[in-house]
Amino acid sequence: MFSRLRFLGQSPSLWVPLVLLAGAILLRQHDPQPIQQLRNLTFDTYQRLVPRPYDPTLPVRIGDIDEKSLEKFGQWPWPRGLMARIVDRLRELGAAAVALDVIYAEPDRTGPAGLAAMLPEDAAFDSVRSAIQAVPDPDQALAAAIARIPTVTAFATQATDPERPQELPLQKAGFAFAGDNPADLLPSWPYWITTMMPLQQAAAGIASVNAEPDFDGIIRRVPAFVRLPEPGNPTPFRPTLAIEALRVAQGAGTYQVKSSGASGEQQWFESRGIAMVKIGQAIMPTSANGGILLYDSGHQTERFFSLADLWNPDFDAAQVAGRIIFIGASVAGLRDYKPTPNAEIMTGIEIHAQIAEQIASGTYLTRPYWATQLEQLALLGFGLILVALAQKRAALFGLAVALIGIGGAFGGSFYLFRSQGFLLDPLYPAGIAFVIFVAATLLGYIRSEREKAFVRGAFSRYLSPALVDQLAAHPERLKLGGELRELTIMFCDIRGFTRLSEGLDPQALTHVINAFLTPMTEVIQRRQGTIDKYIGDCIMALWNAPLEVAPHGRMAVLAAFDMRAALIRINRDFATEAAASGAAPIEIRIGIGINTGLACVGNMGSEQRFDYSVLGDTVNIASRLEALSPVYAVDLVIGQETAATVPEFARIELDQVRVKGKAQPVRIYTVLGDETVAGSAAYQALLPAHQELLAAYRGKDWPAAEQALAEARRLAPDSLAGFYDLYAARIAEYRADPPPADWDGVHVARSKTG
Structure with missing residues (x-):
């Protein structure tokens, strides 16, 4: 060296x-x-x-809600009837499609229903109310105008709850996939604000208008699709504004998505995810998560025309004929300005129009x-x-x-x-x-x-022999987005808590709970466990997340041993307090369930509030095992996977149980102690008698089972007396009423508690 x-x-x-x-x-x-x-x-x-050179011959223009339009038509928002006239005018001028970067989430307040609702509830206004309600509904007029020309209405995705429950935006197009379903690759959003349903129903397309910036605030890409929470739909996707406008302009009914797993798309050293999207005759390359890179031409005034000019005699109809018209605002106060690679500020509608231009011209930026x-x-x-x-x-x-x-x-x-x-x-x-x-x-x-x-x-x-704290040195090991990994889960709660709480006032009950949870939490954390949550009197803990703990099953069982010892101290303290106050002493008994297996662990919740938690069958079974502890009259029940991690401990098999909600039986154990107990003469004498009892019981040899039971009772510690009482009762019951011939020795738990 x-x-x-x-x-x-x-x-x-x-x-x-x-x-x-x-x-x-x-x-x-x-x-x-x-x-x-x-x-x-x-x-x-x-x-x-x-x-990117701007090509004015491309079939894309922006109908601008600008200062000139506001001077002509009045302040925003304009009446829906006016917007219907604008859409109809674009149709008359030969527009191929209209894309609205405007969200009409609620009915027009100037419509008949809105005006009638403003009138006092007085019979004197009935004639006025009737006259108002006879006026044409501007929302219906806009819906009719939208239905007369291929039109895309808008919705906006949101990360925070807008606290205005709405139906999902309609899905107007189909999706066909070559390769893997890209559901997990697309940006996902939990909330949205969308155009009201009558307008959606009249529209040829529905699209998201969001374009999320990079971490420096610059828009460099626009997603082709966004994913919404839509259980039961294998394609819960909605397109963004530019590609939906191109689809409806072409009269296409389906998006064709080619992704990894398709022929030719599993490439050198890596899986690409999404590779390309076909929209009618247009083929659009994307990034792996379906993003379209913006090839920025910068702001171009030729891209815009003022909506105020649509009825002018000298308006150039070629600005509209055969083109996709995006309608959005550039006026101060309404504009949605964002920086792009080639512009310090650019309206959101111009970004969408640029994406449409790129697709129409086949001009793309790609990261191969x-x-x-x-x-x-x-x-x-x-x-x-x-x-x-x-x-x-x-x-x-x-x-x-x-x-x-x-x-x-x-x-x-x-x-x-x-x-x-x-x-x-x-x-x-x-x-x-x-x-x-x-x-x-x-x-x-x-x-x-x-x-x-x-x-x-x-x-x-x-x-250097120095050890560095793992979480500080390797923060990448803390995966908050969620991962599947092997964990050991523990549930522990107080037996008879309801009866105990009924005899205590709120202050005393709080004292008891805190006096119980505090030392138990210290024990778990000392054994490298993570407290997942407190559920009343119940503690849920886990091992092997967020940091690896080896061997995590053993650490959880050792924590259970320590909790037994801690419980003795807790009850001793309660007895001392009771003697000092002259009150009846409180004695707590606990049940612990431990199970090991794969589970999903990570941050779960919303962006406003989340918890590091765990989900899965492993968790459910651990809870069931804890609930079975009073059935088997023991304070600790562990699953067979956990038992396999502590072969050196003094394990006792309790039963084979088919717990509620699971088809396959689970072999369950209790643990009397560590290696010292396992090596003791008492345990070595008890184990064969206990195993003989289980073998005879499962073989329906009731006399042999009773004989082995008597021997096991003689050798067992007092803590197993209730358990052997259970088997004595079962054997007596089966002697009187034998189980069916196909009985496999598995106990079926009819409820969560056995």
């Missing part, structure tokens, strides 16, 4: 660049946000240098599936070249190679951007190349002046 360190000390130009290179590749694989941000800024710069691998291979190859040059101490030549490499990386990346629309990152490989070059040129000085310090640093770096 020492000779190896001497070699490393003599050859830092080899191992230091290799370490830097390996670390850089690993860091790139992890891809933290700062690296993503640098990459995004590079691609933003490309778009500013070569923005092989981009990450190519960038890492380029980094590896370039880095190894510089490492080889460092061995020769060719600083000037290395500088020339580094500069050529950096220039080549940026030049090649920019060429592929201009010619193919590919987004390949040159900045990270170039930056790492510069770091490696600087390190290589400094190594000679480090080797000659700091050799001894360098060797000591190498020992410290590679041989």
